Amino acid sequence: MSWEIDFLNAVQHLLRNEFLDVIMPFISALGNAGIFWILLTLVLLIIPKTRKTGLASAIALLIMLVTGNMIMKPLVARLRPFTVNTAIELLIPPPLDFSFPSGHTFASFASATAIMKNNRRFGIPALILAACIAFSRLYLYVHYPTDVFFGLIFGVLAGLAGCFLANRLAPRLHIS
Secondary structure, eight states, X not given: OHXXXXXXXXXXXXXXXXXXXXXXXHHHHTTGGGHHHHHHHHXXXXXXXXXXXXXXXXXXXXXXXXIIIIXXXXXXXXXXXXXXXXXXXXXXXXXXXXXXXXXXXXXXXXXXXXXXXHOHHHHHHXXXXXXXXXXXXXXXXXXXXXHHHHHHHHHHHHHHHHHHHHHHHTTTTTOO
């Protein structure tokens, strides 16, 4: 864990500035409770041409909710880095749940992967936003690098699983 605190401290020393201090909380807030991804998924579900993409994203987000928030976070029960390095001044209110895996990163990459797999035009910006949200969690000192790394890996896997299941369910739901 020592290298992870060193990494977070390096991010603070090398990259922290007034501009990012304003932008990063905003970017991170897009991932709060997965709200951006949930709203995007609802829009995709409403539009007939993107309904299967929306279904894949919805399934991926459900996988994330169950495996990440309901199983892994309480099972691992990892404290957040700002509880270890109490000298850090947070730019956002301290999250109250556990640190592993990063739920923001998990949800972002779950939805973005499902979108990318079905629609490259929307998928590329979605993956860029997912990466920005993931980085914001490090910048804001609320996750360790391994929280974010595994959130990304689990998110991609959930997105792929969402696509697989959506492809299986779409004909039964009369979604093309």
